[in-house]
Amino acid sequence: MTTSYKELLAQREALEQAIAQARQNEISAAVTKVRELVAEFGLTAQDVFPGRAAKSASTKVASKVAAKYRDPATGQTWTGRGKAPKWIDGKDRAPFVIA
Numbered sequence: 001m002t003t004s005y006k007e008l009l010a011q012r013e014a015l016e017q018a019i020a021q022a023r024q025n026e027i028s029a030a031v032t033k034v035r036e037l038v039a040e041f042g043l044t045a046q047d048v049f050p051g052r053a054a055k056s057a058s059t060k061v062a063s064k065v066a067a068k069y070r071d072p073a074t075g076q077t078w079t080g081r082g083k084a085p086k087w088i089d090g091k092d093r094a095p096f097v098i099a
Helices: 005-041 052-057
Strands: none
16 A cells, blocks of 8 residues: 555644644643742752853943054044054054054
8 A cells, every 4th residue: 555645745744743732742841840840949040050140141341442543644543453454554553653
């Protein structure tokens, strides 16, 4: 007995739906169990996930870097970080330093 392509696709779809439903049921049971344990032992997020809350709480503050060099001809500035602009690239930087 040979099963047709369409029948196999229908079986796969039914199986995928059954898998998704079983997974959802198990997730619900797991969440319920976790909530019971957290309540029973008075656990906090820090107890369950140590170090995780500290990372999310600390935010990196981006600060602007002051310009270190200025092109007297155009007034353009450069912080000295990253690739040097063409107006200073390959030249002595001392004359361009902002005092």
